[in-house]
Amino acid sequence: MSKNEDTRNIIVTGAARGIGKAIALRLAQDGHNVSVNDIDANRDEVEAVKSEIEKIGRKSHAVTGDVSVESDVRKVIDESVSALGSLDVMVANAGIAQVKPLLEVTQEDWDRMMAINLRGVFLSYQLAAKQMISQGKGGKIIGAASIVAYRPFALLSPYSASKWAVRGLTQGAAMEWAQYGITVNAYCPGIVGTAMWDLIDEKLAQNEGLKKGQAIEKYSDLIHLGRVSVPEDVANFVSYLASSDSDYMTGQSVMIDGGIQFS
Numbered sequence: 001m002s003k004n005e006d007t008r009n010i011i012v013t014g015a016a017r018g019i020g021k022a023i024a025l026r027l028a029q030d031g032h033n034v035s036v037n038d039i040d041a042n043r044d045e046v047e048a049v050k051s052e053i054e055k056i057g058r059k060s061h062a063v064t065g066d067v068s069v070e071s072d073v074r075k076v077i078d079e080s081v082s083a084l085g086s087l088d089v090m091v092a093n094a095g096i097a098q099v100k101p102l103l104e105v106t107q108e109d110w111d112r113m114m115a116i117n118l119r120g121v122f123l124s125y126q127l128a129a130k131q132m133i134s135q136g137k138g139g140k141i142i143g144a145a146s147i148v149a150y151r152p153f154a155l156l157s158p159y160s161a162s163k164w165a166v167r168g169l170t171q172g173a174a175m176e177w178a179q180y181g182i183t184v185n186a187y188c189p190g191i192v193g194t195a196m197w198d199l200i201d202e203k204l205a206q207n208e209g210l211k212k213g214q215a216i217e218k219y220s221d222l223i224h225l226g227r228v229s230v231p232e233d234v235a236n237f238v239s240y241l242a243s244s245d246s247d248y249m250t251g252q253s254v255m256i257d258g259g260i261q262f263s
């Protein structure tokens with residue numbers, strides 16, 4: 001945490017594992033209180049993250065709910081504000097991936113992708129902004145985009161479109177909410193070794209006639225820094241976005257990918 005930084009009250013969605021968990025733990029280590037959300041099926045994992053945050057010495061709250069459902073996002077925010085006292089930073093991290101040739105994508109596939117990755121971010125952004133405006137002290141809203149928000153990966157077209165839309169939403173929200181002292185930015189990871197990439201690797205391998213582990217190896221050749229990302233690489237950048245050091249930055253979707261894409 002920067003010198004003279006206040007303790008902030010923060011929500012991280014999709015925080016049971018992977019990048020969301022790393023972000024939640026890093027923000028707690030930075031001295032903030034962190035409320036953690038995930039779907040009900042991951043209740044035990046999200047409770048375990050809450051315990052880890054409390055062991056660090058910060059306040060925490062675990063709240064399950066589906067970010068694509070407005071009443072669930074409202075519950076996540078209301079419970080978190082009751083438990084922590086306010087909402088200063090919202091990290092809309094939850095997301096899903098699907099690997100499928102575009103010619104085989106069904107309307108159900110498309111709708112599920114957009115419901116979670118786009119409507120989920122929209123609801124998290126909008127309801128967080130309303131809460132922050134009611135508090136009258138501004139705030140920081142941070143979303144999960146991806147390098148595919150700039151250049152899609154083949155076989156991940158709906159996913160890429162959802163992340164491209166998150167980049168647009170982040171710009172529009174930044175324009176509309178600057179007047180309330182709210183900044184809105186997004187992080188764009190590259191290839192991060194999480195459960196999401198386990199799934200992508202398996203499905204890409206099936207599609208490309210490779211063995212398990214070979215797809216991630218092949219795609220990793222794109223990384224100039226020469227290693228697959230770990231969730232902590234992304235959490236380090238989100239720590240900056242949540243801190244006052246990023247106060248003059250808004251509307252940006254920034255690559256944190258070891259040098260795959262260059263904008």
Ligand SMILES: NC(=O)C1=CN([C@@H]2O[C@H](COP(=O)(O)OP(=O)(O)OC[C@H]3O[C@@H](n4cnc5c(N)ncnc54)[C@H](O)[C@@H]3O)[C@@H](O)[C@H]2O)C=CC1
Pocket residue numbers: 013014015016017018019020037038039042065066067068093094095096097116120144145146147188189190191192193194195196197
């Ligand atoms: N792993 C990677 O290489 C990259 C990941 N990202 C993005 O970063 C974010 C986190 O990704 P990972 O940690 O890798 O994924 P992950 O699959 O390991 O974790 C995502 C978490 O979000 C939760 N989640 C899914 N749908 C939800 C819903 N409707 N409501 C609440 N929680 C929900 C899952 O249960 C899971 O705990 C995602 O938005 C992803 O698209 C972006 C670029 C690269």
Ligand SMILES: CC(=O)C(C)=O
Pocket residue numbers: 097146147148153189190191192196200
């Ligand atoms: C999952 C994802 O966004 C990438 C780029 O791998």
